[in-house]
Amino acid sequence: MSVEIKLSRSNRTYRPHEPLQGKIITKFPSSVSHRGIHLTVNGSVNLQVRGGSAGLIESLYGVLKPIPILKKSIEVEPCGKISAGTTQIPFSIILKHKEEDTKFYETFHGANINIQYLLTVDVVRGYLHKSLSATVEFIIESELGGHPEKPVSPEMVFFYITQDTQRHSLLHELKSGGFKVSGRICTQCLVGDPLVGEVTVEASAVPIYSIDIHLLRVESIMVGEKIATETSVLQTTQIADGDVCRSICLPVYVILPRLLTCPTVFAGPFSVEFKVTIVVTFQTELYNVQPKSDPRAFRKWVAMESLPLELVQSQ
Numbered sequence: 001m002s003v004e005i006k007l008s009r010s011n012r013t014y015r016p017h018e019p020l021q022g023k024i025i026t027k028f029p030s031s032v033s034h035r036g037i038h039l040t041v042n043g044s045v046n047l048q049v050r051g052g053s054a055g056l057i058e059s060l061y062g063v064l065k066p067i068p069i070l071k072k073s074i075e076v077e078p079c080g081k082i083s084a085g086t087t088q089i090p091f092s093i094i095l096k097h098k099e100e101d102t103k104f105y106e107t108f109h110g111a112n113i114n115i116q117y118l119l120t121v122d123v124v125r126g127y128l129h130k131s132l133s134a135t136v137e138f139i140i141e142s143e144l145g146g147h148p149e150k151p152v153s154p155e156m157v158f159f160y161i162t163q164d165t166q167r168h169s170l171l172h173e174l175k176s177g178g179f180k181v182s183g184r185i186c187t188q189c190l191v192g193d194p195l196v197g198e199v200t201v202e203a204s205a206v207p208i209y210s211i212d213i214h215l216l217r218v219e220s221i222m223v224g225e226k227i228a229t230e231t232s233v234l235q236t237t238q239i240a241d242g243d244v245c246r247s248i249c250l251p252v253y254v255i256l257p258r259l260l261t262c263p264t265v266f267a268g269p270f271s272v273e274f275k276v277t278i279v280v281t282f283q284t285e286l287y288n289v290q291p292k293s294d295p296r297a298f299r300k301w302v303a304m305e306s307l308p309l310e311l312v313q314s315q
Contacts, residue, residue: 001027001028001029002026002132003027003133004024004134004136005022005024005025005121005134005136006022006023007119007136008021008022012136012137013138013139013141014095014140014141016095016096016104018095019092019094019095020041020092020094020119020138021091021092021093023088023091024037024076024088024090024121025088026089026132028082028083028084028087029084030084031081031082031083031084032081032082032125033081033125033126034077034079034080034124035125037076037122037123038075038076039073039076039093039119039121040073040120040122041071041073041117042117042120043068043069043070043115043140044066044068044069044070044115044116045066045067045069045113045114045115045267046114046116047270049064049223069103069104069105069117070095070104072095076091082123104140105140105265106191107137107140107259107262108259108261109260110217110232110260110272111219111230111232112230115262116137117138117139117140118136120133121133121135139259142263155186156184156187156197157184157185157186158182159182159183159184159185159307160180161179161180161182161280162178162179162181162303163175163178163179163303167298168298168299168300169300170303171206171282171284171300173205173284174206174282174300174303176205177204178204179203179204179280179282180201180202181200181201181211181278182202183197183200183250183252185197185198185199185278187308187309188309188310188311189312190311190312190313191256191261191262193256194253194255195213195252195276195309196251196252196253197251197252198249198250198252199240199252200248201244201247201280202246204282206283207282208240208243208244208280208283209281209283210238210240210281211239211240212236212278212279213252213254213277214235215235215236215256215275215309216231216232217231217232217260217274218230218231218273219231219272220273221269221270222269234261235260237254243283262311264311264312274308274309275307275308276306276307276309277306278304279302279304280302280304281301282302
């Protein structure tokens with residue numbers, strides 16, 4: 001005896017103005033009477049503040065009250081009976097009517113901010129029987145009208161990394177010998193497109209161990225009169241392994257994780273931003289003995305450059 005929801009699209013991705021369609025599939029060994037089959041759509045922004053991203057007073061708030069986005073219910077079938085075997089019941093729900101001004105945020109799963117849309121089916125039975133339920137998550141992308149058309153080319157920013165651009169202490173051999181890594185990288189791109197750019201090692205007295213691209217998310221939550229902000233690494237991509245040849249252009253091509261990213265959001269009680277960090281690790285004896293648990297930590301044998309990354313949705 002089971003109930004499940006199968007949406008019309010395999011990627012479960014919809015825009016607010018599009019109907020949410022699919023089928024309710026029931027599998028019963030014998031016919032079952034019910035008092036109605038109901039569908040409920042829930043969308044909300046769930047916020048939490050952890051001790052690592054705020055002070056003692058802010059951390060006491062813990063999980064904050066969710067911000068509701070959407071809640072709709074429809075009756076798919078009135079009281080009746082479902083036959084034995086497999087039965088498919090089609091449904092269609094309008095998420096947003098033209099006259100409604102509900103603000104839909106794109107689906108996002110972060111460390112402290114979770115924007116989620118759920119569809120739940122309930123087969124209501126008698127008082128002596130427990131209702132049969134099933135829930136599925138679907139993905140919301142922003143509406144077309146609020147975003148620019150796809151740009152011809154991504155916005156590129158030039159950067160360079162030397163011993164003079166670092167705000168943390170470096171090993172003596174790095175400061176005395178010197179190094180220079182230059183390149184350009186995209187700082188505004190579409191959520192569905194890869195992050196592109198290029199990196200060139202122009203000079204380095206110390207051999208290079210690796211060059212990595214860190215994708216960071218910056219989540220900010222308004223707690224009382226303060227803002228609790230936490231930055232976390234959501235993806236690391238290695239673009240060079242070993243002491244690369246000098247003056248050779250290395251391409252950067254990073255696929256963005258869809259559910260862990262979304263268009264940059266600046267809402268009242270919360271915001272979601274992103275950064276991209278180019279990290280150059282040098283070959284030293286300390287590299288093998290020091291802990292590497294946090295890739296954002298400043299280390300004497302590492303040079304880095306961080307740039308803001310704006311993600312947008314296109315038509």
